Amino acid sequence: MARAATTTDAFNAVAEPRRREILDALAGGELAVGDLVELLGLAQPQVSKHLRVLREVGLVDVRDDGRRRLYRVNGAPLQAVHDWVARYERLWNERFDLVDDVLGELEDAADEAGTGQGD
Amino acid sequence: MARAATTTDAFNAVAEPRRREILDALAGGELAVGDLVELLGLAQPQVSKHLRVLREVGLVDVRDDGRRRLYRVNGAPLQAVHDWVARYERLWNERFDLVDDVLGELEDAADEAGTGQGD
DNA sequence: TTGACGCATGCCGATATGGGTATATGTTTG
DNA sequence: CAAACATATACCCATATCGGCATGCGTCAA
Structure with a gap:
């Protein structure tokens, strides 16, 4: 019993500034991880991790494109x-x-x- | 460098379910800590702590009333x-x-x- | 004044978070 | 086939969170 897992709901997912930045970036349309890395100036693993959290709560969807993965926002949550x-x-x-x-x-x-x- | 302090902004403060419950309870009007304890079924210290976080981000205001402290919502944040x-x-x-x-x-x-x- | 009440805080423990670095997995290219 | 590229994971660390319990401090009552 420590804290309510951050991967629980949209409230928690969005509480992270970086994650909001990612969503904002994706608001312009699908982007690959690499694009986000460049846009946000974050390390690739970190971006992937944040994207994972966003996926867990359904805030983003992924699409495979060759060796890239295109992420896109899903505002529903x-x-x-x-x-x-x-x-x-x-x-x-x-x-x-x-x-x-x-x-x-x-x-x-x-x-x-x-x-x-x-x- | 662990995580963005939860007492940083409204996003974080509201990410906590209990804190949302507290705000919801306070939406009905000023309430003392004891009232919240009863309403939410939480321990008094926990309520006080959550209230503190809510105060840090300005989501609630306090008013002294004898030996009680009446909290009230401030939606601005x-x-x-x-x-x-x-x-x-x-x-x-x-x-x-x-x-x-x-x-x-x-x-x-x-x-x-x-x-x-x-x- | 002493005691009860109401609330805030301090301290502890368990946990999960977020960043960093290295590496595994999968894909395209030569 | 191997090499290069793109992304996801694993692991480690420092930190902050949340809950539980005890206690301190201010206020009201007798």
Whole structure:
């Protein structure tokens, strides 16, 4: 019991800056490992490792091309992240006064416990 | 040089499931540590530690209330996450045809010269 | 003041992470 | 066939994480 494996979900995979860079690079389209190595200035093994993590969580797909492997982004797993974060969007997008309102919705969605505990 | 400190940014802070749970709980409004302990069924020290991480990245604010400490969500740091993830929204929200198109071009280019884009 | 309560911190242990270097595997070329 | 190239793995190391337990510190109550 140390920590939640980083290869568990998109949240963890994306927590790594390098991995985000890789995804950003791949956002332009398929790229081979070597291309990423050049683009990001990382060592080849490191890139391969990060790509592996991204694969484990399904954030990238691979395609064999001769002796190269072309990686491509698959944003699907990011939907979960987006979905979760979106719930807090109002907290920075609108006035804080509305927070209470949103909270009401969230609570309502969660369950009807609705006992004025907070406050 | 092990890993990017988890207390670095919202991405890392939110990568922890427990921390997300805490934020979700706090979404209902201010809560004291003890409340979170009960709600999440975690040990008090663990909750305090997670709260600390969340504080480090500014995801929660604290308020002293007697011998209790009331925590409250501050979604601002999540904007960066939302912002980054949003860039990939179309990858799951829309058709992949556009992407395929781009990929086709890249493949073609790669097949000929090998690259030269990026940067 | 003493004691109970609420929370933060310190310390320990197990684990997994990320980088570095060397090397194995697979592919294309000569 | 061998040699060169592209990528994946293995192994080692330093580090930071997370959980569990004990304890310190501040606050309220009697």
